[in-house]
Amino acid sequence: xxxxxxxxxxxxxxxxxxxxxxxxxxxxxxxxxxxxxxxxxxxxxxxxxxxxxxxxxxxxxxxxxxxxxxxxxxxxxxxxxxxxxxxxxxxxxxxxxxxxxxxxxxxxxxxxxxxxxxxxxxxxxxxxxxxxxxxxxxxxxxxxxxxxxxxxxxxxxxxxxxxxxxxxxxxxxxxxxxxxxxxxxxxxxxxxxxxxxxxxxxxxxxxxxxxxxxxxxxxxxxxxxxxxxxxxxxxxxxxxxxxxxxxxxxxxxxxxxxxxxxxxxxxxxxxxxxxxxxxxxxxxxxxxxxxxxxxxxxxxxxxxxxxxxxxxxxxxxxxxxxxxxxxxxxxxxxxxxxxxxxxxxxxxxxxxxxxxxxxxxxxxxxxxxxxxxxxxxxxxxxxxxxxxxxxxxxxxxxxxxxxxxxxxxxxxxxxxxxxxxxxxxxxxxxxxxxxxxxxxxxxxxxxxxxxxxxxxxxxxxx
Amino acid sequence: xxxxxxxxxxxxxxxxxxxxxxxxxxxxxxxxxxxxxxxxxxxxxxxxxxxxxxxxxxxxxxxxxxxxxxxxxxxxxxxxxxxxxxxxxxxxxxxxxxxxxxxxxxxxxxxxxxxxxxxxxxxxxxxxxxxxxxxxxxxxxxxxxxxxxxxxxxxxxxxxxxxxxxxxxxxxxxxxxxxxxxxxxxxxxxxxxxxxxxxxxxxxxxxxxxxxxxxxxxxxxxxxxxxxxxxxxxxxxxxxxxxxxxxxxxxxxxxxxxxxxxxxxxxxxxxxxxxxxxxxxxxxxxxxxxxxxxxxxxxxxxxxxxxxxxxxxxxxxxxxxxxxxxxxxxxxxxxxxxxxxxxxxxxxxxxxxxxxxxxxxxxxxxxxxxxxxxxxxxxxxxxxxxxxxxxxxxxxxxxxxxxxxxxxxxxxxxxxxxxxxxxxxxxxxxxxxxxxxxxxxxxxxxx
Numbered sequence: 001x002x003x004x005x006x007x008x009x010x011x012x013x014x015x016x017x018x019x020x021x022x023x024x025x026x027x028x029x030x031x032x033x034x035x036x037x038x039x040x041x042x043x044x045x046x047x048x049x050x051x052x053x054x055x056x057x058x059x060x061x062x063x064x065x066x067x068x069x070x071x072x073x074x075x076x077x078x079x080x081x082x083x084x085x086x087x088x089x090x091x092x093x094x095x096x097x098x099x100x101x102x103x104x105x106x107x108x109x110x111x112x113x114x115x116x117x118x119x120x121x122x123x124x125x126x127x128x129x130x131x132x133x134x135x136x137x138x139x140x141x142x143x144x145x146x147x148x149x150x151x152x153x154x155x156x157x158x159x160x161x162x163x164x165x166x167x168x169x170x171x172x173x174x175x176x177x178x179x180x181x182x183x184x185x186x187x188x189x190x191x192x193x194x195x196x197x198x199x200x201x202x203x204x205x206x207x208x209x210x211x212x213x214x215x216x217x218x219x220x221x222x223x224x225x226x227x228x229x230x231x232x233x234x235x236x237x238x239x240x241x242x243x244x245x246x247x248x249x250x251x252x253x254x255x256x257x258x259x260x261x262x263x264x265x266x267x268x269x270x271x272x273x274x275x276x277x278x279x280x281x282x283x284x285x286x287x288x289x290x291x292x293x294x295x296x297x298x299x300x301x302x303x304x305x306x307x308x309x310x311x312x313x314x315x316x317x318x319x320x321x322x323x324x325x326x327x328x329x330x331x332x333x334x335x336x337x338x339x340x341x342x343x344x345x346x347x348x349x350x351x352x353x354x355x356x357x358x359x360x361x362x363x364x365x366x367x368x369x370x371x372x373x374x375x376x377x378x379x380x381x382x383x384x385x386x387x388x389x390x391x392x393x394x395x396x397x398x399x400x401x402x403x404x405x406x407x408x409x410x411x412x413x414x415x416x417x418x419x420x421x422x423x424x425x426x427x428x429x430x431x432x433x434x435x436x437x438x439x440x441x442x443x444x445x446x447x448x449x450x451x452x453x454x455x456x457x458x459x460x461x462x
Numbered sequence: 463x464x465x466x467x468x469x470x471x472x473x474x475x476x477x478x479x480x481x482x483x484x485x486x487x488x489x490x491x492x493x494x495x496x497x498x499x500x501x502x503x504x505x506x507x508x509x510x511x512x513x514x515x516x517x518x519x520x521x522x523x524x525x526x527x528x529x530x531x532x533x534x535x536x537x538x539x540x541x542x543x544x545x546x547x548x549x550x551x552x553x554x555x556x557x558x559x560x561x562x563x564x565x566x567x568x569x570x571x572x573x574x575x576x577x578x579x580x581x582x583x584x585x586x587x588x589x590x591x592x593x594x595x596x597x598x599x600x601x602x603x604x605x606x607x608x609x610x611x612x613x614x615x616x617x618x619x620x621x622x623x624x625x626x627x628x629x630x631x632x633x634x635x636x637x638x639x640x641x642x643x644x645x646x647x648x649x650x651x652x653x654x655x656x657x658x659x660x661x662x663x664x665x666x667x668x669x670x671x672x673x674x675x676x677x678x679x680x681x682x683x684x685x686x687x688x689x690x691x692x693x694x695x696x697x698x699x700x701x702x703x704x705x706x707x708x709x710x711x712x713x714x715x716x717x718x719x720x721x722x723x724x725x726x727x728x729x730x731x732x733x734x735x736x737x738x739x740x741x742x743x744x745x746x747x748x749x750x751x752x753x754x755x756x757x758x759x760x761x762x763x764x765x766x767x768x769x770x771x772x773x774x775x776x777x778x779x780x781x782x783x784x785x786x787x788x789x790x791x792x793x794x795x796x797x798x799x800x801x802x803x804x805x806x807x808x809x810x811x812x813x814x815x816x817x818x819x820x821x822x823x824x825x826x827x828x829x830x831x832x833x834x835x836x837x838x839x840x841x842x843x844x845x846x847x848x849x850x851x852x853x854x855x856x857x858x859x860x861x862x863x864x865x866x867x868x869x870x871x872x873x874x875x876x877x878x879x880x881x882x883x884x885x886x887x888x889x890x891x892x893x894x895x896x897x898x899x900x901x902x903x904x905x906x907x908x909x
Contacts, residue, residue, distance in 0.1 A: 041549060042523070043523055043799060044524055044546035046527075047797055048530075050530065051529065061503065061504070061505070063505050068529055117546070184842075185843060218843075226868075257498065337510060339504060339506065373837040376836075376849075378650055385837065405845045406870060407834045407848060457849070457868025457870050457907040459870045459871060
């Protein structure tokens with residue numbers, strides 16, 4: 001994207017005031033979306049963002065500037081602005097980057113930009129028809145298609161020069177159902193780090209019908225219970241729990257600032273021995289996968305908790321450098337306009353040995369969550385919440401009546417310790433993780449699990 | 463530096479005879495300072511600009527954007543938007559805004575001094591904030607971050623239908639996130655101050671808020687499940703209002719996605735509730751002279767004495783509803799086409815202070831913060847369930863702190879069960895003003 005001799009000069013400029021480390025991140029991102037709502041294809045949108053961010057580290061301080069001007073003059077101006085934090089430093093040094101051996105990029109079958117817009121639009125009309133065919137109570141359907149191609153180049157004053165080409169495609173369907181008790185909603189998403197061949201793996205109609213079914217089911221839902229009950233999470237639909245309940249607390253930036261309940265706990269038993277938690281950026285086409293992270297480090301598989309014992313945190317370049325180790329491939333950023341920080345990739349709990357049906361059968365009373373929504377955690381206290389988008393009562397070891405939406409609330413370390421059954425039906429799902437104002441695509445996964453007790457925030461008088 | 467109105471006009475001038483074209487151009491200059499442990503952790507400064515183009519071709523609309531103002535990109539983005547229009551379903555209501563004769567308010571939202579302020583001053587404020595939080599209470603164990611940020615945002619919109627408007631505003635903020643500890647107990651709290659220029663920032667208020675919010679939760683336990691009256695802190699009230707606002711969108715109503723559909727003229731809340739969106743109030747954080755389609759912003763009374771009075775519309779939703787735009791088009795920058803939204807939502811305040819409301823409630827929960835709003839509140843069904851932390855109210859006074867509980871009801875029930883509206887109105891960041899609000903019959907789920 002940028003000639004390597006230009007990269008050398010830009011990094012040299014960035015170090016001119018005496019910085020210890022400089023990095024150039026160049027990004028060219030194209031996206032296209034199409035949306036259908038209220039039975040109409042409302043809008044196709046397409047866009048392009050191109051630019052570069054320059055980071056200069058001097059001691060404990062990072063200077064950052066970004067520009068949409070990718071000429072040498074534009075890049076050098078950004079480098080000069082980022083270098084201002086190192087003012088008063090001495091010397092500077094020459095930089096010579098050299099291209100790393102070719103990395104294996106995500107495999108793309110069909111680049112979305114080669115697909116006719118009409119073909120993308122047709123997916124939406126198919127989704128609309130499929131959702132509405134689930135019944136007259138479906139009163140509204142919206143469907144959204146999106147693809148993005150993000151080409152990045154990362155170079156730094158250690159001589160690194162690498163690139164990646166990341167293609168992602170997604171489809172989401174959201175439905176409203178109307179019944180005697182008012183309106184209910186349901187949604188379903190399919191999203192992978194692949195090209196348009198997503199739709200060879202995923203049936204549009206199935207995604208749409210799932211969203212419609214979820215809304216229809218809740219028309220007869222009763223208020224969720226209020227208080228502490230055992231909760232069974234269906235495999236593949238509740239990985240967000242582990243992302244929130246402990247993933248964020250294992251990010252090294254929180255650890256370095258002593259703002260995580262997991263600070264200083266490596267080697268300790270922090271969860272039920274049934275829990276083995278992994279973060280893995282190499283996980284095939286999953287939503288959080290990539291060849292290199294946004295600091296140029298190859299993605300890797302990191303075991304965070306092994307049979308209940310905390311084994312390691314997740315690291316980006318800066319935090320790792322401070323500890324004299326290497327990054328774990330978790331340095332990510334939303335765009336060239338953002339500084340990288342420690343982020344998850346695909347985070348999941350690995351299979352146990354219990355039969356999912358048996359787990360339910362051996363739960364006398366509780367809540368069965370068939371779809372979790374978003375969540376949020378306070379890493380310093382470990383307290384988290386997440387929403388139930390499809391849930392049922394468990395009575396006498398059987399899944400019975402559907403429940404209205406409510407949040408679950410708990411404490412990460414408490415919940416990890418109270419997991420008392422782990423199934424063998426592991427599956428993944430896509431999500432968007434927000435941290436410090438930056439959104440990045442992530443994957444979450446788990447088999448069916450039972451939590452001994454968690455607070456369900458419903459309204460049912462008990 | 464390019465004049466944004468010229469750039470917008472230039473794009474529009476390339477429109478073909480059979481099409482309507484609108485260009486929205488914006489430029490943002492921002493600075494972000496983060497300090498930690500007495501040092502600058504990061505200092506970012508940047509300028510970004512781009513253009514979003516809508517093309518209406520017959521009864522179809524297309525959109526495209528580019529994060530650049532380069533001549534070649536401006537040509538490409540128009541062509542791309544035009545091409546996109548060909549694939550939309552024809553809709554007779556699609557169309558760009560036309561001047562409606564409403565005069566824009568005269569608001570002074572731009573402080574030229576912001577751009578000239580040296581980075582050293584910004585860093586010094588963040589360092590001072592961190593220091594004050596640390597010194598604010600011996601139980602403050604850590605200041606996770608102290609931040610200064612500012613932005614100067616300029617925008618221009620022009621169209622072939624006669625729209626030509628330009629807006630500009632500055633904003634800055636100080637914020638700190640404190641961690642308090644006592645024994646093995648840890649609690650957190652955030653404080654901030656916002657203004658249009660640094661002189662309007664209240665460093666002491668931001669520091670005190672972070673310290674108080676973190677320390678007063680020390681010793682918090684999970685309360686027992688019950689039904690009670692909750693008293694929302696002003697910050698929490700803004701969260702509730704923001705959710706309610708999405709159900710007041712005329713577009714949501716037209717598409718069957720609002721819990722207020724078919725309720726115009728009906729009682730939707732307690733008679734003490736009057737809800738107004740007024741971006742022409744210069745005190746509002748979201749104050750604006752023009753909406754995202756270039757029409758003048760105006761005062762809209764949405765709920766009057768508990769009765770639903772009006773929905774908000776942009777040009778498209780207004781046409782479809784057989785009415786006109788209420789000047790309520792918003793967009794998330796140049797990368798998205800406009801939609802309907804509030805900018806400056808506020809309840810008409812009562813007279814009581816928070817202390818008086820706590821005393822009048824007798825028994826209940828003062829909620830100082832809520833979590834999980836995006837996952838637990840559904841503005842279509844009205845289901846409301848959020849994580850909450852705060853202080854129990856016993857015998858009319860604040861008692862022990864509470865954490866890791868949820869409060870739940872439905873938006874419909876909550877509006878009907880408002881028992882007190884505070885007089886402590888304050889404009890907070892975001893689209894709504896806060897004030898103390900007491901709501902009865904709420905379920906608390908805890909131990």
